[in-house]
Amino acid sequence: MPELPEVEVVRRGLARWVAGREIAEVEVLHPRAVRRHLPGAREFEARLSGRVISSAERRGKYLWLPVGDDSSMIAHLGMSGQLLVVPPSAPPERHLRVRLSFADGGPDLRFVDQRTFGHLMLADLVRLPPARTVPEPIWHIAPDPLEELFDDRLFARRLRAKRTEIKRALLDQSLISGVGNIYADEALWRAKLHGTREADSLTGSKTAELLAAVRDVMNEALDQGGTSFDSLYVNVNGESGYFDRSLAVYGRKDLPCSRCGTAVTREPFMNRSSYSCPRCQPRPRVRRPAGRL
DNA sequence: CCTACCACCTGTAAGC
DNA sequence: TGCTTACAGGTGGTAG
Structure with missing residues (x-):
């Protein structure tokens, strides 16, 4: 589905609406949404709770939200994934897969994905020369053409x-x-x-x-x-x-x-x-x- | 090593 | 109306 421009539109929304906020609770509603997170859904939920999202980053079609120390939550939208910012009181979307609520009581971050080709996972950041830090699972992804360091x-x-x-x-x-x-x-x-x-x-x-x-x-x-x-x-x-x-x-x-x-x-x-x-x-x-x- | 291909899913639209 | 088939923005794993 979404290619670089669509993913960048999402990144900007995340930077505006979730960066700086503390995650309160995480609920994985479909195991396929975190299938690449090998420690499992419960570990994914537990490890994210209480973390503060510092920013919203992107390379190509991959997004990630750094959370404290050296780790980050990676998101790939696949063919039909959406990251939505909605009030906690909003009814669950038809294909809601993961729900993150925040300590400030403000809007949720919800991962909605009809075809389930997208996924979320937690990973450590690795420093790659020259001067870019990306999550380890996407080190093999080349820079995108809108990045400064694209050669x-x-x-x-x-x-x-x-x-x-x-x-x-x-x-x-x-x-x-x-x-x-x-x-x-x-x-x-x-x-x-x-x-x-x-x-x-x-x-x-x-x-x-x-x-x-x-x-x-x-x-x-x-x-x-x-x-x-x-x-x-x-x-x-x-x-x-x-x-x-x-x-x-x-x-x-x-x-x-x-x-x-x-x-x-x-x-x-x-x-x-x-x-x-x-x-x-x-x-x-x-x-x-x-x-x- | 590199390249080609399919499985992984759900939903919609078109054709019969 | 209903059934079947084709197609949809992606990518990881694997066969060759």
């Missing part, structure tokens, strides 16, 4: 070393984080690249153009409060963003490309879809078989 040249080098298609590479969270199916398609359209183009066939300048397109589309989406097609993708107050109105190709099968008017096509991709303009983003010639010089 454009390193990204270009690693991207062009890959023996795979460009869209697969964009979705590889250990290469560049935060990009999902929507923004991959939108960035490829902006850069006039077909997703099946081999990553190692891109020139340095085309790589830079693609990275700029990723940043542009994400920043524009952020300005609109993110993308939501339905009530599944919302900020902490349950409100949807408006970027779906600005999408050029994603979800626009048979509608005209806003650049050339050609009908957008949809192709199956990994049990999902890829959308592109057949004229602006011509499918590359089939590549020579690998190996053999």
